[in-house]
Amino acid sequence: MTRLLSVVAIAVATMLVAPCVWAQILYPANATIAWYKPLDDSAICVCPKGDFSQLDVTLIDQFGSPMADYPVTVTFSNSLVKSNSDGSQVFSGTTNAAGYVRIQITAGVDNTGPLAIQSDVTVRGGVYIVMIYYDLYVLSPDYNASYTVDSADGSVFASHWHINDPIGMADCVSNFSRADPCINSLDGSAFAAHWQH
Ligand SMILES: [Ca+2]
Ligand SMILES: [Ca+2]
Numbered sequence: 001m002t003r004l005l006s007v008v009a010i011a012v013a014t015m016l017v018a019p020c021v022w023a024q025i026l027y028p029a030n031a032t033i034a035w036y037k038p039l040d041d042s043a044i045c046v047c048p049k050g051d052f053s054q055l056d057v058t059l060i061d062q063f064g065s066p067m068a069d070y071p072v073t074v075t076f077s078n079s080l081v082k083s084n085s086d087g088s089q090v091f092s093g094t095t096n097a098a099g100y101v102r103i104q105i106t107a108g109v110d111n112t113g114p115l116a117i118q119s120d121v122t123v124r125g126g127v128y129i130v131m132i133y134y135d136l137y138v139l140s141p142d143y144n145a146s147y148t149v150d151s152a153d154g155s156v157f158a159s160h161w162h163i164n165d166p167i168g169m170a171d172c173v174s175n176f177s178r179a180d181p182c183i184n185s186l187d188g189s190a191f192a193a194h195w196q197h
Contacts, residue, residue, distance in 0.1 A: 024067050028130040030060035033123055036102065039190060041178035043116065043137040048084040048147045049197035050104030052140075057093075058100045059125045066099025071126055074103050078119035080110045081138055084147040108142030109173075112156055116173045139173055141194045149197050157183075157191050 035044065036054045045052040055074055059067040076089040083091060084106045093101040111117050116137045123131040141149045143156045160174040160183045177186035 024061040024063075024065070026067060026070075026125045026128040026130065027060055027062045027064075028125070028128060030064065031125065031130045032056075032058045032060075033131040038193075039177050039179075041176075043139050043175070043178060044105075044121075045139045045141075045176055045190070046081065046105040046107040046109065047140060047194045047197050048106055048108055048142050048149070049194065050106035051197070052194060053105060055103040055105070055123065056100070057095070057103060057123060057125070057130075058098070059095055059130070060099060066095070066097065067125070068095055068097045068099060070095045070099070072101050072103060073124045074105070075122045075124070076107075076119045076138070077122070078117050078138065080117050080145075081107050081119060082110055082145040083107050107140065108145035108147055109138055109140035110145035111173060112143050114160070114173060115171050116175075137171075139176055141176070141191045142197075143173065149191075149194050154191075157188070161188075 034056045036056050038052065057072050059070050061067050072093050072095060074091045079089060081089050091103050091105050093103045095101045109117060116139050118135045119138050121133040121136055122129060141153055143153045146152065157174050160172060162183060163172065164182050172183060174183045174187055176190035180186055
């Protein structure tokens with residue numbers, strides 16, 4: 001009887017302390033995913049330097065605690081988006097002690113056509129999918145994915161000067177600032193802010 005009580009006591013004690021030692025499991029419903037965008041619009045603008053649109057991710061485990069030192073990847077489905085490090089469509093980072101990381105999208109878009117491309121974007125925390133965005137417009141001042149914004153890109157922007165975006169949204173590859181559907185000084189300022197990046 002004494003042995004049985006001891007086993008029960010150990011089992012109960014294990015149950016009480018077990019949550020403290022169990023491995024963290026990502027709880028996607030508690031994760032927060034938000035685009036950081038310098039411009040107030042819904043298009044995603046990427047730049048070889050990674051300082052245009054970026055993705056803020058905070059990962060929370062099954063106990064509501066932040067997940068530190070956890071890998072996060074952001075994958076674009078459209079192969080015209082090209083990372084400046086390896087030409088891939090994958091961008092990554094690691095969460096800090098608060099479970100937070102800002103993923104820099106260091107990329108150009110290999111598209112010199114007049115219309116912006118669209119892409120699905122999948123956000124993963126480790127192996128877990130925490131968010132999928134569908135058909136996002138993706139723009140870049142690096143129109144030819146040469147990984148620098150230079151005179152070749154400037155020529156493309158100049159060719160779109162003062163045209164009106166077809167539907168006032170993000171169709172035109174140069175409509176970085178959608179506050180106005182026209183390709184104007186607002187877009188020019190955005191382009192200039194990433195010159196030589
Ligand atoms: Ca370029
Ligand atoms: Ca505009």
